[in-house]
Amino acid sequence: MNIIINGQAENIAGENLSVAKLLALKNVEAPDMVSVQLGGEFVPRADFETAKLKENDTVDFLYFMGGGGGGGL
Amino acid sequence: MDFTDEQLERYSRHIILKNVGVEGQEKICRGRVLIIGAGGLGSPAALYLAAAGVGVIGLVDGDVVDRTNLQRQVIHFTPDLGLPKVESAAAKIRRLNPDVRVHTYHTLALAHNIAGLIKDYDFIIDATDNFPAKFLINDACVLGGKPFSHGGILRFDGQAMTYVPGAACYRCVFTAPPPKDLVPTCAQAGVLGAVAGMLGAIQAAEALKYLTGIGEMLTNRLLIFDALAMNFRTVKMRRNANCPLCGREPRITGLADEARPVCDLKNAKH
Numbered sequence: 001m002n003i004i005i006n007g008q009a010e011n012i013a014g015e016n017l018s019v020a021k022l023l024a025l026k027n028v029e030a031p032d033m034v035s036v037q038l039g040g041e042f043v044p045r046a047d048f049e050t051a052k053l054k055e056n057d058t059v060d061f062l063y064f065m066g067g068g069g070g071g072g073l
Numbered sequence: 074m075d076f077t078d079e080q081l082e083r084y085s086r087h088i089i090l091k092n093v094g095v096e097g098q099e100k101i102c103r104g105r106v107l108i109i110g111a112g113g114l115g116s117p118a119a120l121y122l123a124a125a126g127v128g129v130i131g132l133v134d135g136d137v138v139d140r141t142n143l144q145r146q147v148i149h150f151t152p153d154l155g156l157p158k159v160e161s162a163a164a165k166i167r168r169l170n171p172d173v174r175v176h177t178y179h180t181l182a183l184a185h186n187i188a189g190l191i192k193d194y195d196f197i198i199d200a201t202d203n204f205p206a207k208f209l210i211n212d213a214c215v216l217g218g219k220p221f222s223h224g225g226i227l228r229f230d231g232q233a234m235t236y237v238p239g240a241a242c243y244r245c246v247f248t249a250p251p252p253k254d255l256v257p258t259c260a261q262a263g264v265l266g267a268v269a270g271m272l273g274a275i276q277a278a279e280a281l282k283y284l285t286g287i288g289e290m291l292t293n294r295l296l297i298f299d300a301l302a303m304n305f306r307t308v309k310m311r312r313n314a315n316c317p318l319c320g321r322e323p324r325i326t327g328l329a330d331e332a333r334p335v336c337d338l339k340n341a342k343h
């Protein structure tokens with residue numbers, strides 16, 4: 001299946017692929033630290049297992065970034 | 074506003090820009106920007122906004138200058154160790170540009186004071202280093218109808234987005250703070266000092282664009298960069314109908330403090 005992940009065209013083997021499965025395939029270790037946009041819509045975290053990808057979908061993984069160079073960072 | 078000859082000279086490289094001109098520089102000089110966090114992002118943002126001649130710069134920070142800050146917080150110098158960051162930063166701003174009025178707030182931004190802090194400012198810069206503060210600034214700005222720039226950095230990466238009323242907010246992207254046990258402790262993560270400079274300068278540019286009304290704000294887009302690859306990308310987005318703050322059925326209608334992580338290098342070393 002051809003999809004665009006984070007701006008890069010990729011071919012991912014498998015059908016009926018869920019967002020959760022894709023995160024695992026892409027070695028995203030902490031899915032709770034990522035917000036997923038699929039075809040321009042944010043996927044609620046509770047729907048990661050049920051939201052499915054289809055041919056030519058665009059997926060973006062947007063990571064939490066909390067630093068601001070203050071006391072600790 | 075009548076510029077003196079000295080001011081015309083000081084701001085000449087802005088005034089010569091065709092989109093800015095005398096009119097744009099006047100808007101900058103009448104502008105009021107609040108910077109929350111006088112650290113890695115706040116330092117460069119404050120220096121550029123001061124140099125640009127922003128009329129009033131407010132600085133909010135409850136911390137004092139620590140030796141570990143000096144690797145990236147470029148508004149603080151070695152003799153400033155132990156000084157409140159807002160005082161150290163205010164002193165540099167005044168020396169850089171006496172036209173600028175600086176207001177200092179030596180406090181954390183919290184649910185009980187944030188609405189009062191932001192209310193007299195035209196644009197807010199989130200230069201904080203923790204999620205409770207980032208979500209609080211978003212909520213206060215959305216509920217108060219104030220534009221703001223979000224910035225986050227980690228290791229070699231940075232992200233930024235700008236909110237103006239009507240655009241997607243931080244909670245449209247990141248619904249709620251991540252589980253605390255997954256957030257890398259400050260001491261573990263680290264950050265390349267220059268990455269803070271890159272992002273703080275982006276936030277200052279957004280504030281200046283907002284004040285002058287030029288260009289396209291970084292709204293409905295998340296800018297992501299990776300300084301190791303030196304790759305920049307913007308991801309388009311739109312308002313999230315399920316956003317708990319600005320969606321169709323808002324669940325958040327007031328301000329609250331989230332639990333703050335322990336974020337102290339001295340403790341983390343033990």
